[in-house]
Amino acid sequence: MDGRLPFRTVDHRDSGRRLADTLRSAGARVRADVALAELTTLRVGGPVPLLAECDSAEVLVETLRVVDAAGIPTLLVAGGSNLLIGDRGFPGVAVRIANAELELSDDRVVAGAGAVWDEVVAATVAAGAGGLECLSGIPGSAGATPVQNVGAYGVEVASLLRRVRLLDRRAGVVRWVTPDELGFGYRTSVLKRRDDAVVLAVEFALRPDGSSAPLRYGELARRLDAADGARRPAGMVRDAVLTLRRGKAMLLDPDDHDTWSVGSFFTNPVVPAAAAAEVLATIRARVGDIAIPQYPAAAGTKLSAGWLIEQAGFGKGFPGPAAPARLSTKHTLALTNRGTASAADLVELARTVRAGVAAAFGVTLEPEPVLVGVTVEASK
Ligand SMILES: Cc1cc2nc3c(=O)[nH]c(=O)nc-3n(C[C@H](O)[C@H](O)[C@H](O)COP(=O)(O)OP(=O)(O)OC[C@H]3O[C@@H](n4cnc5c(N)ncnc54)[C@H](O)[C@@H]3O)c2cc1C
Known part of the structure; x- marks a missing residue:
C-alpha cells in the first residue's frame, strides 16, 4: 500500500500494507486510495483506502475470507451501474467482482458474476440461442442481474434464471441455489442491500431454436409488428431493443x-x-x-x-x-x-x-x- 496514504480502518499504515500484501497473495489486484467515482456509471463516489479486484471466483472467495477474518468493512462493486456512493467514499476495502468466465451451449449459458451482462447476451444471440434478448443493453455484470431481478421490455431475470452459485460469507459455504430460494419481486430479491451472500456465477436457460422470449411489451411488439406474446428471432429483437434503449439514453455512452x-x-x-x-x-x-x-x-x-x-x-x-x-x-x-x-x-x-x-x-x-x-x- 502507498505509504503516503492513510488507511482509515486499521490501526496504522503497516496494517494496511500487510493487508494489501495478504490480498495480493490471495490473487487480488490491489490498489490504494482509489476514487470510487472511477468504478461507477454516475462517476461519483469518494475515496476507498483499498480496492481489491478479483478475476476468478476462487480469488473472490479467498479475498472475502481475508477481509472478513480481519473484520474490515467491505463494499462489493461489479459494473457500478446501480450504485450511488457518497462523496466521503467508503472506509474499508472495495472488492471488485471481475470473474468473467463464460460457458455456452445451445440450451444454457453459465457466466461468471463479473462477466459484462450485455456481452453475455450478445454471445448467446450470436450463437443462435434465444431467451435473453429483451435484456440487451443493460449495463453492469451478469452476477448483479439476480440482485435486483433486472428487467426491461417485459422480461425479468427471474423468469429466465436456472440457478445461481452463491457464497455464504458467514458460513464460508458455496452452493448452487434455485430461483425459488431468491425471493424475487419487482426490482428486488433477497440478495439486494446485503453483502453476506455473494453471487459467483449465474446460469440461464436458452431457447435452442433461436426464437425470442414471448414479446409482452407494447412498444417493442409494435416495432416488430408482433402480436402480444408472439416470438421473433432473437437477433431481430436484440437490435430493436438496442434502438429503443438508445433513444431513451439507456445505453451507456461515455460521450453522452x-x-x-x-x-x-x-x-x-x-x-x-x-x-x-x-x-x-x-x-x-x-x-x-x-x-x-x-x-x-x-x-x-x-x-x-x-x-x-x-x-x-x-x-x-x-x-x-x-x-x-x-x-x-x-x-x-x-x-x-x-x-x-x-x-x-x-x-x-x-x-x-x-x-x-x-x-x-x-x-x-x-x-x-x-x-x-x-x-x-x-x-x-
Ligand atoms: C444507462 C443504464 C440503464 C439501465 N437500465 C436498466 C434496466 O433496463 N433494467 C434494470 O433492471 N436495471 C437497469 N440499470 C441498472 C443496472 O444496470 C442494473 O441494476 C445492473 O444489474 C447492475 O449491475 P452492476 O454490475 O453494475 O452492479 P453494481 O452497481 O456494481 O452493484 C449494485 C449492487 O449489487 C451488488 N452486487 C453486484 N454484484 C454482486 C454479486 N455478484 N453478488 C452479490 N451482490 C452483488 C453490489 O454490492 C451493489 O449493492 C441501468 C443502469 C444504467 C446506468
Missing part, C-alpha cells in the same frame, strides 16, 4: 452525459389496492382528464414513476442546462451527472424530485440503486 446515470433512479411505485382509488383521485385532481398510466401489480396498482415526476413539474433536463446534476434530457426517471456533479448534487436533485412528487400526489418514490453513505430521506 444523458447516460451518466444508474438508469431509472426510482422504482415505479405500487399503491396498495385499498389506497388506489384515493391516490388516483388526487392525481386526477391535479392533472385533469388525461390517461394515468397504471398497471395491475401483485400488491395493488403500479404507477409510472417517470410520468408522476413529469406531471409534478419536473420535466426532462430539470432543473436546467447550468446544473451539474440534471434529469436526463431524454428520460425523466434518470438522474444524470453532466460531468462535474458530486454525489451531494445528485442527492439534492433526488430529494427535490421525491419531495415534489410526494407533495403533488402523496406518493413516495423509492430509490432503485443501492445508496452507500447517502440517503434521499429529506430529514437527514
Whole structure:
C-alpha cells in the first residue's frame, strides 16, 4: 500500500500494507486510495483506502475470507451501474467482482458474476440461442442481474434464471441455489442491500431454436409488428431493443452525459389496492382528464414513476442546462451527472424530485440503486 496514504480502518499504515500484501497473495489486484467515482456509471463516489479486484471466483472467495477474518468493512462493486456512493467514499476495502468466465451451449449459458451482462447476451444471440434478448443493453455484470431481478421490455431475470452459485460469507459455504430460494419481486430479491451472500456465477436457460422470449411489451411488439406474446428471432429483437434503449439514453455512452446515470433512479411505485382509488383521485385532481398510466401489480396498482415526476413539474433536463446534476434530457426517471456533479448534487436533485412528487400526489418514490453513505430521506 502507498505509504503516503492513510488507511482509515486499521490501526496504522503497516496494517494496511500487510493487508494489501495478504490480498495480493490471495490473487487480488490491489490498489490504494482509489476514487470510487472511477468504478461507477454516475462517476461519483469518494475515496476507498483499498480496492481489491478479483478475476476468478476462487480469488473472490479467498479475498472475502481475508477481509472478513480481519473484520474490515467491505463494499462489493461489479459494473457500478446501480450504485450511488457518497462523496466521503467508503472506509474499508472495495472488492471488485471481475470473474468473467463464460460457458455456452445451445440450451444454457453459465457466466461468471463479473462477466459484462450485455456481452453475455450478445454471445448467446450470436450463437443462435434465444431467451435473453429483451435484456440487451443493460449495463453492469451478469452476477448483479439476480440482485435486483433486472428487467426491461417485459422480461425479468427471474423468469429466465436456472440457478445461481452463491457464497455464504458467514458460513464460508458455496452452493448452487434455485430461483425459488431468491425471493424475487419487482426490482428486488433477497440478495439486494446485503453483502453476506455473494453471487459467483449465474446460469440461464436458452431457447435452442433461436426464437425470442414471448414479446409482452407494447412498444417493442409494435416495432416488430408482433402480436402480444408472439416470438421473433432473437437477433431481430436484440437490435430493436438496442434502438429503443438508445433513444431513451439507456445505453451507456461515455460521450453522452444523458447516460451518466444508474438508469431509472426510482422504482415505479405500487399503491396498495385499498389506497388506489384515493391516490388516483388526487392525481386526477391535479392533472385533469388525461390517461394515468397504471398497471395491475401483485400488491395493488403500479404507477409510472417517470410520468408522476413529469406531471409534478419536473420535466426532462430539470432543473436546467447550468446544473451539474440534471434529469436526463431524454428520460425523466434518470438522474444524470453532466460531468462535474458530486454525489451531494445528485442527492439534492433526488430529494427535490421525491419531495415534489410526494407533495403533488402523496406518493413516495423509492430509490432503485443501492445508496452507500447517502440517503434521499429529506430529514437527514
Ligand atoms: C444507462 C443504464 C440503464 C439501465 N437500465 C436498466 C434496466 O433496463 N433494467 C434494470 O433492471 N436495471 C437497469 N440499470 C441498472 C443496472 O444496470 C442494473 O441494476 C445492473 O444489474 C447492475 O449491475 P452492476 O454490475 O453494475 O452492479 P453494481 O452497481 O456494481 O452493484 C449494485 C449492487 O449489487 C451488488 N452486487 C453486484 N454484484 C454482486 C454479486 N455478484 N453478488 C452479490 N451482490 C452483488 C453490489 O454490492 C451493489 O449493492 C441501468 C443502469 C444504467 C446506468
